[in-house]
Amino acid sequence: MAASSVLREPRMARRQMAAMGVCYALGTFNDNFFKQAVLLLAATAGMREFQGTATLLFALPFVLFSAWAGWAADRFSKKTLIIIAKAIEVAAMLAGAMGIATLQWGWILLMVFCMGLNSTMFSPALNSSVPELFSTEHVPRVNAAFKLATTATILLGIALAGFALDQNWFDTPWPFGRVLVGAVALLAAVAGLAATLFLIGRPGMGSPNPFPWSGPLGSLRDLGRLRHDAPLLLALLAEAFFYFLSALLILIINDLGGAQLGFSYSATGSLSVALLAGVCAGSFMGARAIPESSHRRPALAMLGVGLCLPLVCAVPLLKPPLNLYFLLSVYVAAGFCGGLYLIPLTSFIQLRPAATDKGRILGLSNFLSFMGILIAGQVFMLLAPLRPSTAHGLLGFMAAAFGLYCLWAGRRNRDARDCRYGCNPDKC
Numbered sequence: 001m002a003a004s005s006v007l008r009e010p011r012m013a014r015r016q017m018a019a020m021g022v023c024y025a026l027g028t029f030n031d032n033f034f035k036q037a038v039l040l041l042a043a044t045a046g047m048r049e050f051q052g053t054a055t056l057l058f059a060l061p062f063v064l065f066s067a068w069a070g071w072a073a074d075r076f077s078k079k080t081l082i083i084i085a086k087a088i089e090v091a092a093m094l095a096g097a098m099g100i101a102t103l104q105w106g107w108i109l110l111m112v113f114c115m116g117l118n119s120t121m122f123s124p125a126l127n128s129s130v131p132e133l134f135s136t137e138h139v140p141r142v143n144a145a146f147k148l149a150t151t152a153t154i155l156l157g158i159a160l161a162g163f164a165l166d167q168n169w170f171d172t173p174w175p176f177g178r179v180l181v182g183a184v185a186l187l188a189a190v191a192g193l194a195a196t197l198f199l200i201g202r203p204g205m206g207s208p209n210p211f212p213w214s215g216p217l218g219s220l221r222d223l224g225r226l227r228h229d230a231p232l233l234l235a236l237l238a239e240a241f242f243y244f245l246s247a248l249l250i251l252i253i254n255d256l257g258g259a260q261l262g263f264s265y266s267a268t269g270s271l272s273v274a275l276l277a278g279v280c281a282g283s284f285m286g287a288r289a290i291p292e293s294s295h296r297r298p299a300l301a302m303l304g305v306g307l308c309l310p311l312v313c314a315v316p317l318l319k320p321p322l323n324l325y326f327l328l329s330v331y332v333a334a335g336f337c338g339g340l341y342l343i344p345l346t347s348f349i350q351l352r353p354a355a356t357d358k359g360r361i362l363g364l365s366n367f368l369s370f371m372g373i374l375i376a377g378q379v380f381m382l383l384a385p386l387r388p389s390t391a392h393g394l395l396g397f398m399a400a401a402f403g404l405y406c407l408w409a410g411r412r413n414r415d416a417r418d419c420r421y422g423c424n425p426d427k428c
Contacts (some may be wrong), residue, residue, distance in 0.1 A: 155273050
């Protein structure tokens with residue numbers, strides 16, 4: 001990355017950061033607001049299989065098209081790609097608003113797939129522009145600010161989904177709560193598209209890599225090439241595990257509140273809000289970790305997640321409202337550890353690759369992360385015979401085991417981390 005490409009003027013940097021943050025945050029709001037509303041409707045209707053199907057369809061575009069989106073982010077104007085992605089989001093929300101108002105699950109599933117396609121294109125374009133526009137020492141702070149903003153809107157989306165479904169302000173042909181969900185989601189999509197007008201447009205750098213016609217196979221080949229850069233490979237796998245675990249946990253939380261404990265929509269949504277509030281606080285603390293630091297801190301944070309989740313196994317022994325307060329405190333603590341875990345990994349993945357490979361690596365990051373989310377939907381179905389509170393114990397064991405693996409692998413890769421960002425690891 002050329003030094004001259006970095007935004008030096010503070011006001012310009014803040015303005016660009018705000019525009020990027022609004023685009024990012026409104027997209028995550030819509031993803032989570034609409035998806036949480038749909039999952040709550042499915043969970044209370046006893047449609048466990050729908051939750052797994054919706055998770056699969058959202059993750060599928062990332063698995064199929066991440067290699068193409070990463071290549072495009074390296075070659076074309078990132079602003080143009082972001083505008084196209086936000087236009088897809090508006091179209092998706094039109095289909096989704098119709099689907100949720102009339103409770104036609106086919107339209108809803110189409111919207112979920114289109115939102116996954118929108119995010120597949122949007123994510124590498126926006127994230128690869130962060131190290132292009134901001135200096136290396138500011139990248140963790142920018143990522144933390146984005147994580148705080150997006151986590152806040154995820155919190156808002158999940159909290160408002162249950163609240164909106166419970167509303168009955170007017171008499172409408174369909175239940176007012178479902179109409180309200182569709183209208184809010186469409187308005188947020190249009191606002192996100194409008195925010196792209198304030199982004200800085202720069203020509204694409206022109207990717208030296210050939211177009212990855214093979215799609216997912218190309219992503220797997222890119223993954224194989226990273227055996228020469230063990231720290232980056234470990235960071236990508238660790239990030240994918242985070243999204244696998246969090247996606248699976250959100251599905252189980254919805255079942256825990258709605259099916260096992262009989263909470264209302266709003267109370268069930270508050271459990272996920274508590275988890276993400278913890279992530280928000282942990283992200284703020286995680287910004288203090290420079291991306292060159294070892295993998296020890298993220299590994300210890302994942303061990304913290306592994307210690308928190310099994311505590312939920314005790315919730316059947318508690319009576320209302322103590323069970324709700326207990327769960328809220330556990331999820332805040334687990335989320336805090338998750339935020340500490342994620343921010344150093346995100347910054348490392350953005351900064352490590354050479355400038356002409358950032359989009360490709362971030363596309364691979366999306367591929368792996370959403371492979372994790374796709375697998376989470378199927379694992380959720382396998383865990384169906386277990387009570388949701390019991391399943392938390394299994395998730396805690398998985399988190400602790402992966403944290404121990406990261407400690408071992410990080411110590412093994414200690415020498416390779418000395419490679420400077422932006423270099424070719426084979427030549428360091």
